Amino acid sequence: xxxxxxxxxxxxxxxxxxxxxxxxxxxxxxxxxxxxxxxxxxxxxxxxxxxxxxxxxxxxxxxxxxxxxxxxxxxxxxxxxxxxxxxxxxxxxxxxxxxxxxxxxxxxxxxxxxxxxxxxxxxxxxxxxxxxxxxxxxxxxxxxxxxxxxxxxxxxxxxxxxxxxxxxxxxxxxxxxxxxxxxxxxxxxxxxxxxxxxxxxxxxxxxxxxxxxxxxxxxxxxxxxxxxxxxxxxxxxxxxxxxxxxxxxxxxxxxxxxxxxxxxxxxxxxxxxxxxxxxxxxxxxxxxxxxxxxxxxxxxxxxxxxxxxxxxxxxxxxxxxxxxxxxxxxxxxxxxxxxxxxxxxxxxxxxxxxxxxxxxxxxxxxxxxxxxxxxxxxxxxxxxxxxxxxxxxxxxxxxxxxxxxxxxxxxxxxxxxxxxxxxxxxxxxxxxxxxxxxxxxxxxxxxxxxxxxxxxxxxxxxxxxxxxxxxxxxxxxxxxxxxxxxxxxxxxxxxxxxxxxxxxxxxxxxxxxxxxxxxxxxxxxxxxxxxxxxxxxxxxxxxxxxxxxxxxxxxxxxxxxxxxxxxxxxxxxxxxxxxxxxx
Amino acid sequence: xxxxxxxxxxxxxxxxxxxxxxxxxxxxxxxxxxxxxxxxxxxxxxxxxxxxxxxxxxxxxxxxxxxxxxxxxxxxxxxxxxxxxxxxxxxxxxxxxxxxxxxxxxxxxxxxxxxxxxxxxxxxxxxxxxxxxxxxxxxxxxxxxxxxxxxxxxxxxxxxxxxxxxxxxxxxxxxxxxxxxxxxxxx
Numbered sequence: 001x002x003x004x005x006x007x008x009x010x011x012x013x014x015x016x017x018x019x020x021x022x023x024x025x026x027x028x029x030x031x032x033x034x035x036x037x038x039x040x041x042x043x044x045x046x047x048x049x050x051x052x053x054x055x056x057x058x059x060x061x062x063x064x065x066x067x068x069x070x071x072x073x074x075x076x077x078x079x080x081x082x083x084x085x086x087x088x089x090x091x092x093x094x095x096x097x098x099x100x101x102x103x104x105x106x107x108x109x110x111x112x113x114x115x116x117x118x119x120x121x122x123x124x125x126x127x128x129x130x131x132x133x134x135x136x137x138x139x140x141x142x143x144x145x146x147x148x149x150x151x152x153x154x155x156x157x158x159x160x161x162x163x164x165x166x167x168x169x170x171x172x173x174x175x176x177x178x179x180x181x182x183x184x185x186x187x188x189x190x191x192x193x194x195x196x197x198x199x200x201x202x203x204x205x206x207x208x209x210x211x212x213x214x215x216x217x218x219x220x221x222x223x224x225x226x227x228x229x230x231x232x233x234x235x236x237x238x239x240x241x242x243x244x245x246x247x248x249x250x251x252x253x254x255x256x257x258x259x260x261x262x263x264x265x266x267x268x269x270x271x272x273x274x275x276x277x278x279x280x281x282x283x284x285x286x287x288x289x290x291x292x293x294x295x296x297x298x299x300x301x302x303x304x305x306x307x308x309x310x311x312x313x314x315x316x317x318x319x320x321x322x323x324x325x326x327x328x329x330x331x332x333x334x335x336x337x338x339x340x341x342x343x344x345x346x347x348x349x350x351x352x353x354x355x356x357x358x359x360x361x362x363x364x365x366x367x368x369x370x371x372x373x374x375x376x377x378x379x380x381x382x383x384x385x386x387x388x389x390x391x392x393x394x395x396x397x398x399x400x401x402x403x404x405x406x407x408x409x410x411x412x413x414x415x416x417x418x419x420x421x422x423x424x425x426x427x428x429x430x431x432x433x434x435x436x437x438x439x440x441x442x443x444x445x446x447x448x449x450x451x452x453x454x455x456x457x458x459x460x461x462x463x464x465x466x467x468x469x470x471x472x473x474x475x476x477x478x479x480x481x482x483x484x485x486x487x488x489x490x491x492x493x494x495x496x497x498x499x500x501x502x503x504x505x506x507x508x509x510x511x512x513x514x515x516x517x518x519x520x521x522x523x524x525x526x527x528x529x530x531x532x533x534x535x536x537x538x539x540x541x542x543x544x545x546x547x548x549x550x551x552x553x554x555x556x557x558x559x560x561x562x563x564x565x566x567x568x569x570x571x572x573x574x575x576x577x578x579x580x581x582x583x
Numbered sequence: 584x585x586x587x588x589x590x591x592x593x594x595x596x597x598x599x600x601x602x603x604x605x606x607x608x609x610x611x612x613x614x615x616x617x618x619x620x621x622x623x624x625x626x627x628x629x630x631x632x633x634x635x636x637x638x639x640x641x642x643x644x645x646x647x648x649x650x651x652x653x654x655x656x657x658x659x660x661x662x663x664x665x666x667x668x669x670x671x672x673x674x675x676x677x678x679x680x681x682x683x684x685x686x687x688x689x690x691x692x693x694x695x696x697x698x699x700x701x702x703x704x705x706x707x708x709x710x711x712x713x714x715x716x717x718x719x720x721x722x723x724x725x726x727x728x729x730x731x732x733x734x735x736x737x738x739x740x741x742x743x744x745x746x747x748x749x750x751x752x753x754x755x756x757x758x759x760x761x762x763x764x765x766x767x768x769x770x
Binding site: 283 | 623626628640641650655662
């Protein structure tokens with residue numbers, strides 16, 4: 001929908017926070033402009049809501065005096081029994097509620113059930129008027145059949161892969177909103193004794209001929225959650241994806257941004273909602289997570305995105321909890337997952353597949369050297385997840401490329417030979433590396449320009465070291481006769497695919513980052529770049545000297561891959577993901 | 584099974600020494616951070632982000648309905664407010680959380696205003712700050728020194744302050760320029 005219409009009704013929900021009924025309400029066409037508020041004190045919070053829905057008779061019994069005293073319309077959803085052993089207690093509870101309601105003689109409380117069958121049975125049992133709470137439209141897409149049992153935390157189903165082979169897949173049930181679940185699978189209740197689950201599944205599956213959920217309109221919208229991360233890698237990659245989508249189809253991309261790079265994201269033309277991590281705040285993690293869950297859910301209800309995307313190794317639980325909150329479920333989950341993880345990385349890093357709709361892997365030119373789990377292992381639970389490997393994605397194709405003259409002028413560089421140095425945070429003997437670079441640059445009359453993140457403190461202008469603190473770097477590459485760089489995903493691909501001068505790669509050996517050494521080695525083997533290994537300091541002097549000599553000569557490298565690939569297929573994959581939730 | 588040798592014997596004297604060292608080192612580290620901060624604040628290029636996205640128009644973020652209109656806001660826990668890395672005190676909770684509004688002012692005005700505030704903060708600590716910023720410009724600086732910050736954008740200061748009162752427990756907001764109060768929590 002994406003049209004940010006103010007809510008026409010504030011509906012309080014009294015019940016379990018992740019009750020599937022509360023989740024499914026947003027698919028009722030009549031609830032399209034409803035805002036759901038979680039209520040725990042009906043009387044104390046009655047001014048915050050227009051009406052109340054109590055999600056079970058247990059909650060109604062616990063709060064009956066308050067429900068009777070409040071003056072707002074109140075619907076009580078009667079649920080059927082879950083097991084034979086519960087049956088007697090269930091009948092007693094129902095009788096108790098009806099007796100109490102008869103005693104209070106209030107008219108603003110009405111009784112409801114999930115299905116016609118349940119309404120009939122409950123009417124007979126209680127002697128009261130029980131009506132169906134609403135009917136969802138049936139979803140007629142082709143999707144796997146998913147049996148659901150309350151006592152089994154996993155759903156297990158047969159899934160038809162893209163190559164038409166069939167496989168058995170699993171996922172944890174409690175990671176899904178039922179609004180997503182009903183679009184991903186045809187649900188059926190596998191335990192005939194559990195009547196409440198049968199009602200839930202029947203309610204979720206919908207009724208033929210009932211009005212479908214209100215279709216989405218306006219531009220497709222994606223909320224991107226970016227972790228703080230090291231450097232600007234996550235932010236840069238997601239901005240590149242956003243730019244690619246905007247070029248193919250006008251996507252609205254909003255960043256839920258834990259990075260201090262919010263100004264950069266805004267300058268690039270994206271909306272940014274700035275956040276701080278619990279670690280940065282030094283906050284008690286559960287307290288911080290509770291706030292993130294509540295405010296992220298508020299944002300989801302208001303923006304109504306088609307996709308929630310996450311770029312990082314592991315989703316924080318707040319993302320999942322918010323997406324399971326009432327009014328927040330109708331969107332796909334995109335996991336942007338870079339490859340080239342280290343070989344020793346645990347397979348558990350793939351766990352988020354089970355709740356993702358799509359894993360988007362930004363392609364890596366060094367994929368043949370990738371021996372990490374994304375290439376060599378399979379997730380324990382894959383859920384309904386599809387995967388798509390895009391051509392390498394970088395920001396460079398969406399930015400201007402300045403001529404050498406323009407770039408030098410903008411950077412304040414005079415005539416001469418310049419080498420850009422953009423290194424990562426960890427590299428063996430750092431001081432010796434710097435000395436080597438400076439010494440060999442001096443001998444070859446090359447001026448070094450040190451790139452520094454715009455997020456770090458401004459450089460002291462001591463007149464000796466030339467530091468430039470700008471973003472993005474790639475439009476200025478023509479100003480330089482050569483580049484010395486770390487080997488992160490973005491800089492590697494921008495240099496290998498969009499730069500012709502000599503490149504010297506100094507892969508960072510920080511363990512929690514990607515396998516930069518493997519990526520650099522591959523580039524070295526292909527003749528795309530020279531490589532400095534932290535573990536082989538004895539080679540550094542000769543390699544750097546040779547590199548500086550080639551800069552002096554103005555050597556160009558012709559063996560590198562050509563231009564950046566079109567991202568139409570990626571845009572189409574995300575469009576298909578939007579379509580899953582458009583109906 | 585744990586053996587006697589596995590159990591580290593911790594004497595009260597050792598604990599006292601570690602606490603003393605921690606206090607001393609914390610103070611020294613904070614002093615170092617403050618000196619570094621003063622160096623940054625004297626640099627004219629601070630707050631001058633060099634960003635080059637020609638043809639792009641910066642977009643303001645959406646104004647999301649505030650949590651303060653939701654009953655759940657009254658049940659959310661308070662979030663910790665740091666003193667920032669430039670200050671090490673034994674009992675930070677003794678300092679009340681306070682909102683500091685940073686309006687959209689030129690860097691040459693912002694730098695001395697922050698310098699005055701931070702100097703007062705380390706010489707005679709009186710509060711833990713929650714910075715409410717009209718623009719993104721001060722964010723990297725405040726983040727480097729581990730301060731709490733919020734971006735206002737199009738959100739009116741009173742709305743942002745009310746939310747910060749729930750989130751951090753602030754009861755007043757003062758401007759970084761002139762320290763005049765710009766919001767006070769109504770009783």
